[in-house]
Amino acid sequence: MKPSQSRQVTIFDVAEKAKVSIATVSRVFNNNPLVPEKTRKRILAIAEQMKYLPNSSARTLAGNQNKTIGVILPVIYGIFFSDFLYGAETRARESGYHLLVTSVQNNDSELLTLLGKMNGVADGFLIYYPQPGIEKLLNHIPQGKPAAIIGKELKDSRFFSFLIDNFNGAYQAASYMLNQGHRKITLVTGEKKNLDAEQRKLGFKKAISDLGGEEVKLQVLEGNFKQNSGYELAPEIMREKNRSTAVFFSNDGMALGFYEWMSEKGMKIPEDISVIGFDDIEWAALLQPGLTTMKFDIVRMGRDSVSEILKRIADAPDQTPVSPVVYQTRLVQRGSFIPLRN
Amino acid sequence: MKPSQSRQVTIFDVAEKAKVSIATVSRVFNNNPLVPEKTRKRILAIAEQMKYLPNSSARTLAGNQNKTIGVILPVIYGIFFSDFLYGAETRARESGYHLLVTSVQNNDSELLTLLGKMNGVADGFLIYYPQPGIEKLLNHIPQGKPAAIIGKELKDSRFFSFLIDNFNGAYQAASYMLNQGHRKITLVTGEKKNLDAEQRKLGFKKAISDLGGEEVKLQVLEGNFKQNSGYELAPEIMREKNRSTAVFFSNDGMALGFYEWMSEKGMKIPEDISVIGFDDIEWAALLQPGLTTMKFDIVRMGRDSVSEILKRIADAPDQTPVSPVVYQTRLVQRGSFIPLRN
DNA sequence: CTGAAAGCGCTTACAG
DNA sequence: CTGAAAGCGCTTACAG
Structure with a gap:
């Protein structure tokens, strides 16, 4: 029995x-x-x-399309990627596709493992891996499968890129700070090896050197795009001596950590310091005061990248190189930033 | 050439x-x-x-384990599921596993399609499908593959359940409201066919009938767990005539929509009405005022469910039935709720 | 330590 | 409209 x-x-x-x-x-x-x-x-x-x-594996092996797009992200966690996934998943679903989502944390060999796992399963790839090694790794993407790459322009016509206008966005943020009279400014960067972070840093510094005069004092602190780094850098930003009047966080997540610290210490934004972020993630508008930030349409980016992958899957042979799609940023003004008062 | x-x-x-x-x-x-x-x-x-x-499909077909857990969620979007996924993915990664994540929107046949797609790909399943039809659908889960089911207790020993203590959480919320002197109370439910929503409604009503006296006026409004339903129901909640002094939203998302409306109209929480939510998603603490809410550990739930799946994958034959793990809720007091003042 | 061969569960020309 | 058969790319006893 x-x-x-x-x-x-x-x-x-x-x-x-x-x-x-x-x-x-x-x-x-x-x-x-x-x-x-x-x-x-x-x-x-x-x-x-x-x-x-x-059995899906058998079907796929036998030559069927799997109606699956493999998505690789730095992290699955947090509103930023949640928004991205939302755009991507909605679009995929409209065409009867599904997403296979995983994350890789700055680890080239893990990226390879994942590519392998998705190999023979995914009909196309959507890869957001803002690390320097990405070019070489991309060679491992299975032949003939379209791949959208977020955040990096590539020469290889097999791929097509979607870029955030990090440089100009940060440039814009810095100009605005200068325009509004600030002369003592702090820049909080992301990790050195994060490409988005690097471009934002370069854009910001360029604006300071282009537009700021002799008298501008720029303090640069290295963060890591995570909330707690904004919190941990707060004492350094708010130290008494020669304190900046405005701070730019290279992403909203770090600004949030900073908000927490300020509120714990009973200090006020923007009275004690003006703040600008980058991304405009959902709760940027919900903070008190609202976070002034550089917005770009992350949901749209998720959506568009899947659209393009689907198009490529449909017209497999036509792999014409395309110029990258660039998502512009624009300043969203909320209460966290005020002009310098003399 | x-x-x-x-x-x-x-x-x-x-x-x-x-x-x-x-x-x-x-x-x-x-x-x-x-x-x-x-x-x-x-x-x-x-x-x-x-x-x-x-080729992963070939490997899997030929009998290899795929080190993949198939995850099916109602939606991929939003902090609530983001937190859940974070717990799940972190745990999976620790054991060299990856997540295959997709979403199904209240659609039984789509669930089947997805199960099919994951069939022969996933070594185990993690399913969060708070719909009444779930029992029947679960029969389709491939034999011998462990499956964690969120939100529904099942008799079948093939499955193991993780439950949120919706009933008691809502019961607790209602008792608290009564304890604090409120007698005119609004309950905003989720959709009827959402199991979590139903249990919360039942718990809330039970507390009112157990503990509330004759003089308690309960207004029940049907929402849908989405932010905009909190916004859209706001005029009804805040109508002049016989207005409630406190409102319970069956999830935090709807409370957020309500906050927006209140701020647009220049009305004040908790002065004009006290608010309690459910979930304690990340930004509940960031709102102004902070949202009083019923908290449970969603990250932990993601983590634990994956742990159990992995355990089952390792000890395949030992499919002993286990009693469901229940995640208790507790009240987190913030500024959105105050006692009734006479 | 290594190879020949069966088998995993399906799809798809091909022939009828 | 339907079936026999080859083939998809791998893994794994089995034999050596």
Whole structure:
């Protein structure tokens, strides 16, 4: 009386029970119109009853498209990527596709493992890996599969890029700070090896050197894009001596950590210091005061990148190189930033 | 001069170039210790040079474990699920596993499609599908694969459940409101067919009928767990006539929409009305005033459920039924709620 | 330590 | 409209 062997029920089991060949069963599950409605119904009923579910690996191996897009992100966590995924998933779903989502944390060999795991499963790739090594790694992407790359322009025409206008966004932020009279300014960067962070840093510094005069004092602190780094750098930013009047955080997450510290210490934004962030993630507007920040449309970026992948999957042979899509940033003014008062 | 055929490079290509059999190449990629280090290095080098990546579908079909857990959520979007995924992904990564994440929106046949897509790809399942039909659907989960089910207790010992203590949490919220002197109370529910929402509604109403006296006026409004439903119901909640002094939103998301409306109209929380939410998602603490809410540890739930799946994958035959893990809720007091003043 | 061969569960020309 | 058969790219006893 042992329980029935828990072997997977396969197409053979269904075929046998239905007294047809496996080819016919396969046709039913692929909506092949050659199968007459009556047969189709009968087989579907039997399959349902046997709880048959086609094995995806087998289907894919045998040459079927899998209607799956492999997505690799730095982290799955947080509103920023949540917004991105939202755009991407909604678009994929519209075309009957699904997302296979994983994350890689600054680790080249892990990226390779993941690419491998998705190899033979995903019909296309969406990769957000803002690390210097990305170019070399991309060579490992399976031939003939389209891949959208976020955040890095590549020469290889197999890929197509979606870029955030980090440089100009940060440039804009710095100009605005200068325009509003600030002369003692702090820049909080992200990690050195994060490409987005680097570009923002360069843009910011460029604006300071282009537009700031002799008298501008720029303090540069290295953060890591995470909330707690904004918190931890706060004492340094707010030290008494020669304190800046305005601070730019290279992403909103760090600004949030800073808000926490300020509120704990009973200090006021923007009275004690003006703050600008980058990203405009959802809660930037919910903070008290609202966070002035450089906005770009992350949901849209997720959406557009999947659109392009789907287009490429459909027109496989036509791999014409395209110029990257660049998402502009714009300043969103809220209460966290005020002009310098003399 | 056409470009080299973009056929996938396979294990045969590598074997040929290395002058070994495919068995040996396979062993190298499976870290089989029988292969001497020298051969191993050589083959790895050749594979690297040829950009060979094993085909996952083929590996899985041939009997390999895929080190992948299939995750099905109602939505990928928003902090609530982001937190859940964070816990789940972190835990999976610790054991060298990855998550295959997709979402299903209240659509039984889509759930089946997804289960199919993951069938033969995922070694285990993590399913959060708070819909009534879930029991029947679960029969389709491939035999012998462990599956953690969030939010629904099941008799079938193949599955193990993780539950949020919705009923008691809502009960607690209502008692607190009563204790604090409120007698005119509004309950904003989620959608009828959402199981979490239903349990919260029942718990809330039970407390009112257990503990509230004759004089308690309960207004019940149906929302849908989304931010805009809190916004849209706000006029009804804040109507002049017989206005409640306190409102319970069945999740924090709806409370957020309510905050927006209140701020637009220049009305004050908690002066004009006290507010309690449910979930304690990240920004509940960031709102102004902070949102009083029923907290439970969603990150932990993601983590624990993956842990249990991994345990089951490791001890495949031992499918002893376990009682569900229940995540208790507790009241987190912030500024959005004050006692009724006479 | 290594190779030949069966098998994983499907799809898809091909022939009828 | 339907079936027999080859093939997708791998893993794993089995034999040596």
